[in-house]
Amino acid sequence: MIEERYDEERFEFGEAVRVTRNVRNDGTYPGREIGDLLIRRGSVGHVIEVGTFLQDQVIYTVHFLDHGKMIGCRAEELISADAPWNPSRFEFRDKVRCNRDLPTADGVIASGTEGEVLKILREREPLLYHVRFPGKTMQVPEIVLDPADPANFREPEE
Structure with a gap:
């Protein structure tokens, strides 16, 4: 086979x-x-x-x-190249922090909690990410994320 x-x-x-x-x-x-x-x-x-x-x-x-x-x-x-392209601020494996409390079914992921980008869902508006936070993977919009290390983060070129 x-x-x-x-x-x-x-x-x-x-x-x-x-x-x-x-x-x-x-x-x-x-x-x-x-x-x-x-x-x-x-x-x-x-x-x-x-x-x-x-x-x-x-x-x-x-x-x-x-x-x-x-x-x-x-x-x-x-x-x-013809597929819709929705540029993202973060990419796969980027370390991020949530900038507000994120409610979950079993509690809250507190503002400031660090996570890692696993996937970018570009087909949607607003752009969404799968982010692995300690003990939980969540789908979140870009607006709730900041760089985990702002001093070393390079914003994408427009």
Whole structure:
């Protein structure tokens, strides 16, 4: 029995795609330090190759012509360039703090509680996030979140 993968052949050669999260060097981009920002979320490029990594991950080589870079991206990092794009202040794995008390079915998550962004729901207005707070994951609007470390937080470019 052949098992189908959800991301196989998701994007076609030449298709315009948008990267949904900042892409940093994981050590595979030559001439840059590990952790260096390679491309900002929201940037549009074109698929020039589809390959695999470790035989189980589909990797799309995307040419970001405006930035002069070709970067390998996973399917979950890409959407069609024609898909609605709702920019977000935070991204996956960002540390955030709630700026007001958040009522829950079994209590309250107090203002100032730190959490981590797990997912961004861009299809909605207002933009929503899945945030993991201690002991609870909640879906919350962007307006109730602030950076956990404001001194080191960089606001996204408009």
